Amino acid sequence: MTAAAAVEREPSERPVCWCCGNTFDEADLSRLGSHPEVGVCAGCAQWLHRRARSSADTGRRTPVAVARGAVATLRGRVMRAGAQDWPLIGPVLRRLDRHLP
Ligand SMILES: [Zn+2]
Known part of the structure; x- marks a missing residue:
């Protein structure tokens, strides 16, 4: 060794x-x-939870599944734009994300 x-x-x-x-x-x-x-x-556990739920929601058309899909789509757009790192709005977005499904 x-x-x-x-x-x-x-x-x-x-x-x-x-x-x-x-x-x-x-x-x-x-x-x-x-x-x-x-x-x-905790952050990665939340990410894994979201991935697992997204996978389980695939093909479902319930209102909750559609709403979660919309939030996930919006989250992806915000992250691709890098808005989570912008001054002022970035901390607000990260705080908001802790409470979103
Ligand atoms: Zn981690």
Whole structure:
């Protein structure tokens, strides 16, 4: 085992989100049931939830599914424009996004 590999396995090292790669406190990660070695942060868990719900909504024509699809489409347009990083409106959009489906 190399010194670098030993350092990577230090128990005191902060855990890393398996999705975005950022470091977090252990309490801020959600672990998978059958694979507890895999942890994701709250932001990535929300992203995964939205992806799973979007996949489940595919083909559904219920009002809720249509509304969620419209929000997802609008979210994609805002992100492609980079509006989430604009001064003034960016923080408002990011805060709003926390409350949208
Ligand atoms: Zn993450």
